[in-house]
Amino acid sequence: xxxxxxxxxxxxxxxxxxxxxxxxxxxxxxxxxxxxxxxxxxxxxxxxxxxxxxxxxxxxxxxxxxxxxxxxxxxxxxxxxxxxxxxxxxxxxxxxxxxxxxxxxxxxxxxxxxxxxxxxxxxxxxxxxxxxxxxxxxxxxxxxxxxxxxxxxxxxxxxxxxxxxxxxxxxxxxxxxxxxxxxxxxxxxxxxxxxxxxxxxxxxxxxxxxxxxxxxxxxxxxxxxxxxxxxxxxxxxxxxxxxxxxxxxxxxxxxxxxxxxxxxxxxxxxxxxxxxxxxxxxxxxxxxxxxxxxxxxxxx
Amino acid sequence: xxxxxxxxxxxxxxxxxxxxxxxxxxxxxxxxxxxxxxxxxxxxxxxxxxxxxxxxxxxxxxxxxxxxxxxxxxxxxxxxxxxxxxxxxxxxxxxxxxxxxxxxxxxxxxxxxxxxxxxxxxxxxxxxxxxxxxxxxxxxxxxxxxxxxxxxxxxxxxxxxxxxxxxxxxxxxxxxxxxxxxxxxxxxxxxxxxxxxxxxxxxxxxxxxxxxxxxxxxxxxxxxxxxxxxxxxxxxxxxxxxxxxxxxxxxxxxxxxxxxxxxxxxxxxxxxxxxxxxxxxxxxxxxxxxxxxxxxxxxxxxxxxxxxxxxxxxxxxxxxxxxxxxxxxxxxxxxxxxxxxxxxxxxxxxxxxxxxxxxxxxxxxxxxxxxxxxxxxxxxxx
Ligand SMILES: Nc1ncnc2c1ncn2[C@@H]1O[C@H](COP(=O)(O)OP(=O)(O)O)[C@@H](O)[C@H]1O
Ligand SMILES: [Mg+2]
Numbered sequence: 001x002x003x004x005x006x007x008x009x010x011x012x013x014x015x016x017x018x019x020x021x022x023x024x025x026x027x028x029x030x031x032x033x034x035x036x037x038x039x040x041x042x043x044x045x046x047x048x049x050x051x052x053x054x055x056x057x058x059x060x061x062x063x064x065x066x067x068x069x070x071x072x073x074x075x076x077x078x079x080x081x082x083x084x085x086x087x088x089x090x091x092x093x094x095x096x097x098x099x100x101x102x103x104x105x106x107x108x109x110x111x112x113x114x115x116x117x118x119x120x121x122x123x124x125x126x127x128x129x130x131x132x133x134x135x136x137x138x139x140x141x142x143x144x145x146x147x148x149x150x151x152x153x154x155x156x157x158x159x160x161x162x163x164x165x166x167x168x169x170x171x172x173x174x175x176x177x178x179x180x181x182x183x184x185x186x187x188x189x190x191x192x193x194x195x196x197x198x199x200x201x202x203x204x205x206x207x208x209x210x211x212x213x214x215x216x217x218x219x220x221x222x223x224x225x226x227x228x229x230x231x232x233x234x235x236x237x238x239x240x241x242x243x244x245x246x247x248x249x250x251x252x253x254x255x256x257x258x259x260x261x262x263x264x265x266x267x268x269x270x271x272x273x274x275x276x277x278x279x280x281x282x283x284x285x286x287x288x289x290x291x292x293x294x295x296x297x298x299x300x
Numbered sequence: 301x302x303x304x305x306x307x308x309x310x311x312x313x314x315x316x317x318x319x320x321x322x323x324x325x326x327x328x329x330x331x332x333x334x335x336x337x338x339x340x341x342x343x344x345x346x347x348x349x350x351x352x353x354x355x356x357x358x359x360x361x362x363x364x365x366x367x368x369x370x371x372x373x374x375x376x377x378x379x380x381x382x383x384x385x386x387x388x389x390x391x392x393x394x395x396x397x398x399x400x401x402x403x404x405x406x407x408x409x410x411x412x413x414x415x416x417x418x419x420x421x422x423x424x425x426x427x428x429x430x431x432x433x434x435x436x437x438x439x440x441x442x443x444x445x446x447x448x449x450x451x452x453x454x455x456x457x458x459x460x461x462x463x464x465x466x467x468x469x470x471x472x473x474x475x476x477x478x479x480x481x482x483x484x485x486x487x488x489x490x491x492x493x494x495x496x497x498x499x500x501x502x503x504x505x506x507x508x509x510x511x512x513x514x515x516x517x518x519x520x521x522x523x524x525x526x527x528x529x530x531x532x533x534x535x536x537x538x539x540x541x542x543x544x545x546x547x548x549x550x551x552x553x554x555x556x557x558x559x560x561x562x563x564x565x566x567x568x569x570x571x572x573x574x575x576x577x578x579x580x581x582x583x584x585x586x587x588x589x590x591x592x593x594x595x596x597x598x599x600x601x602x603x604x605x606x607x608x609x610x611x612x613x614x615x616x617x618x619x620x621x622x623x624x625x626x627x628x629x630x631x632x633x634x635x636x637x638x639x640x641x642x643x644x645x646x647x648x649x650x651x652x653x654x655x656x657x658x659x660x661x662x663x664x665x666x667x668x669x670x671x672x673x674x675x676x677x678x679x680x681x682x
Contacts, residue, residue, distance in 0.1 A: 199399075200406075202393050203393070205393045207391070
């Protein structure tokens with residue numbers, strides 16, 4: 001047994017994810033951060049200064065500015081986009097929780113033989129590209145679409161409802177797309193729960209309903225937290241859904257960023273938007289990590 | 301094996317009193333899972349303040365019987381009554397019965413004291429009283445220092461005591477204990493058995509304990525029901541179960557015993573005569589077993605009631621076999637001699653080690669005689 005070898009082996013094992021993070025996350029982050037401090041110009045690349053080397057960086061440091069970040073606060077479009085993204089992500093997370101919890105609960109209480117099939121059905125949509133599924137919703141939500149056809153023929157409404165290009169469609173799209181990410185962690189926390197705990201609760205005087213609130217629900221909170229963050233974080237930066245299903249009334253930060261980058265070719269502003277979004281999300285991500293660590297510690 | 305008889309028992313035998321009404325009554329209870337019968341026509345009365353044990357091998361239906369009483373399973377046939385009223389249709393939370401689960405089933409998200417208080421909170425007991433009761437329970441199970449801990453921060457033995465405290469906290473009429481001491485090591489288990497007995501006496505509650513450990517059942521219980529394949533085979537006090545088993549199954553399940561198969565040749569005046577082929581021996585027993593001349597029967601005698609000697613007895617034809625010592629098991633207070641009989645089979649005799657030296661000690665390969673008196677064993681018909 002060579003301890004030397006095993007130590008370097010361990011170093012490699014721990015080192016690989018760090019190296020990965022460094023190359024594919026930290027370096028791009030720094031590049032974007034640098035661009036966000038530049039000024040937009042009509043050139044190629046469309047920002048200045050262009051740094052060629054480290055000494056060059058030192059020479060040109062005076063040319064960097066926080067101008068783009070100031071704009072984020074001063075121009076209402078940005079503030080509005082951030083707030084509306086956070087709100088849309090938050091409220092769809094809450095709605096998803098209400099839909100996913102009974103779903104996951106039913107799955108976890110289903111006969112053991114059915115569970116793999118039910119799980120399969122939840123994962124099934126991933127077999128089709130996300131983009132294609134969102135496009136499919138255009139067909140469903142259009143004025144002459146499937147949903148309106150159904151509502152009109154069932155006489156729920158007389159006139160077709162306008163879904164497409166409204167905030168409603170954005171909510172439907174987000175909830176549909178992210179629901180599995182809410183269902184899966186909830187299911188896994190509910191499924192591993194020991195059923196004798198519920199019997200014990202009933203034995204000690206709980207009705208089934210009370211047993212749910214006092215035992216099942218508290219024990220599923222790690223799943224609630226995991227699911228909520230798994231859908232909230234990507235939903236904040238969502239671009240495809242508001243772009244394809246939403247209208248001009250839906251401003252979300254992902255869309256604003258895209259417009260800054262491709263329509264206005266203002267790379268520095270777009271970078272500043274991206275960096276700020278990242279910093280905004282760091283807070284919930286850290287909370288999430290903490291909760292996960294705690295759950296891991298508590299769960300045997 | 302005298303220690304399996306347990307301590308001297310209090311004078312308590314309501315089951316012999318024809319005017320006494322049982323607290324718990326199983327009436328022809330059957331429980332089927334699909335086409336598998338887990339509990340098969342059980343009728344049983346358990347009396348107030350009784351410590352009753354269900355004993356049997358794993359899978360014989362003990363837990364199922366208990367779960368029907370707690371309300372988690374429902375009889376396929378028959379009826380369970382508590383204090384004279386049928387329990388049919390009563391939800392678990394409506395029954396004055398608490399259960400200590402085999403797996404403890406402690407709530408992992410609650411501290412020890414919250415676990416213990418759970419049932420009291422559900423009963424809407426005033427806060428102050430809950431606190432007093434919880435403290436009392438913690439003291440009872442010696443866990444005062446661990447009140448704030450979560451279950452995963454406790455050892456197996458401590459968890460088991462929390463589970464016990466939680467099930468006792470509501471002072472139920474009946475406490476159900478499903479293999480409560482299974483996870484404990486021998487010494488702690490024996491200690492806890494005596495604690496349970498004290499507790500039961502102190503609180504005046506009715507305990508129904510499930511176990512597959514015969515020594516445990518013998519130690520704690522006023523009466524034992526021996527079960528096999530969902531049926532009650534014998535229900536009696538520990539000493540009766542031990543001394544007067546009603547079948548080979550019970551005799552074999554409880555302690556160590558020699559069983560000889562034979563044919564009944566005569567029955568007269570409380571004496572049963574039998575002839576056995578292997579080993580070839582004539583047997584005379586004082587027993588009133590319901591058998592008839594010509595029927596097959598079994599004589600069962602416990603090793604500690606068999607005399608072992610180098611010398612032939614005066615009357616060699618009756619209740620005497622001979623052979624060669626094949627193995628000696630030394631268990632501290634007793635030595636068990638395994639004797640290979642000359643005409644087939646083995647026989648065991650246990651001798652208490654009273655003095656440290658014996659004049660003519662019996663050793664390996666010695667030729668010995670084994671004898672027993674006509675009151676030493678029983679005649680079994682099943
Ligand atoms: N819910 C159930 N469904 C099907 N079979 C069961 C169920 N519960 C128990 N059994 C069966 O009934 C038998 C008795 O079980 P149990 O009462 O747990 O035995 P014990 O407690 O004596 O070990 C076992 O063979 C078990 O497999
Ligand atoms: Mg069991």
